[in-house]
Amino acid sequence: MAKKVMVGMSGGIDSSVTAYMLQQEGYEVEGVYLKLHNRTDGYHESNIGYIENVAKFLGIKYHVLDIADEFTKEVYDYFVNSYLEGTTPNPCVKCNRQIKFGKMLEFAKANGASYLATGHYAKTDGKFIYEADDKTKDQSYFLSQVEKEALEYMMFPMSTYKKEDIIKFGAKLGDAYKRITEKNESQEICFVDTVYTDVIKKHANIDQPGVVLDEEGNEVGTHKGYMHYTIGKRRGFTVHGAHDPHFVKSLNPKDNTIIVGKKDSLEVNNVLANQLNMYVEDKNFTCGVKLRYRSTTIPCEVSIENDTATIKLENSAFGVATGQLAVFYMGEKVIGSGWITSATK
Numbered sequence: 001m002a003k004k005v006m007v008g009m010s011g012g013i014d015s016s017v018t019a020y021m022l023q024q025e026g027y028e029v030e031g032v033y034l035k036l037h038n039r040t041d042g043y044h045e046s047n048i049g050y051i052e053n054v055a056k057f058l059g060i061k062y063h064v065l066d067i068a069d070e071f072t073k074e075v076y077d078y079f080v081n082s083y084l085e086g087t088t089p090n091p092c093v094k095c096n097r098q099i100k101f102g103k104m105l106e107f108a109k110a111n112g113a114s115y116l117a118t119g120h121y122a123k124t125d126g127k128f129i130y131e132a133d134d135k136t137k138d139q140s141y142f143l144s145q146v147e148k149e150a151l152e153y154m155m156f157p158m159s160t161y162k163k164e165d166i167i168k169f170g171a172k173l174g175d176a177y178k179r180i181t182e183k184n185e186s187q188e189i190c191f192v193d194t195v196y197t198d199v200i201k202k203h204a205n206i207d208q209p210g211v212v213l214d215e216e217g218n219e220v221g222t223h224k225g226y227m228h229y230t231i232g233k234r235r236g237f238t239v240h241g242a243h244d245p246h247f248v249k250s251l252n253p254k255d256n257t258i259i260v261g262k263k264d265s266l267e268v269n270n271v272l273a274n275q276l277n278m279y280v281e282d283k284n285f286t287c288g289v290k291l292r293y294r295s296t297t298i299p300c301e302v303s304i305e306n307d308t309a310t311i312k313l314e315n316s317a318f319g320v321a322t323g324q325l326a327v328f329y330m331g332e333k334v335i336g337s338g339w340i341t342s343a344t345k
């Protein structure tokens, strides 16, 4: 009997083609759509409409799982609170661990599936996650907090195909696919329609002007409210009499001040990360580290003690933000990750 694969379907191109590919490969395919938010503006109905067309075409069953309460608690509240606390969140990382490869995986298993597939661009051999071949689309960074035990159930069929193949597969889905390609591209963060400050505004008064300090604590200018800024940002505040560009070095929610400095003052060589999710047992190793999505991989030495990684960078990094993820790579293989708590010279 064919093995069952549950496909996380968003109503988008990649997951629709994923379902098609796996069916072609001989799997019994079922889809699941997660209602991640309590939106009442027709957003879910529209996505489900696309899924229904694809499911009809393929002759597969699909489920709708309302998971908005968990998503709010684990992802949305964390996102808002991070900005209130002056750190830079990464909601997709939390969602992948807790929701997609947490709750959705539980659902897949409970429904008799041997695997859970998504349209993510990454690879897995059941023990590790690897970068996708197409580095411009690679999402391994966002998947690096997924629990080790979940990896053996995960499938990312998209990453083994080229763009041309995907278009070819999509074309086979006929009208169901054509309609998907006509809709808008999906957003970077699914619950942020415009900019992140529009979300935070619903929960806090973000427009409270404050003082800009230099590294010695002198008042040098004014800003619009600390939640408008992230580490490394260089616009939207004033620095009196400055000739060189200034960048945000740190945010102080307690007194609504921001500290700025010239570019070289943002140079970082030592990083601490905690809440580690490691796929290897080693405690002392050399590897590459990404300190932001799309940043270059920096060679480093790592030593781990009591769920904290001390990371010594071989080359300096700039604008490293607390709250982002440090992801450890051995070549294309992800060997673990942790949340950045401090970054210093």
Ligand SMILES: Nc1ncnc2c1ncn2[C@@H]1O[C@H](COP(=O)(O)OP(=O)(O)OP(=O)(O)O)[C@@H](O)[C@H]1O
Pocket: 007, 008, 009, 010, 011, 012, 013, 014, 015, 016, 032, 033, 034, 035, 036, 100, 117, 118, 119, 120, 186
């Ligand atoms: N609401 C959802 N319900 C179920 N699965 C989802 C949902 N949102 C995303 N996924 C799964 O996670 C994958 C990666 O999500 P991401 O938001 O990066 O999508 P994407 O690259 O725009 O893909 P797609 O074209 O399938 O929307 C999707 O391909 C899909 O398999």
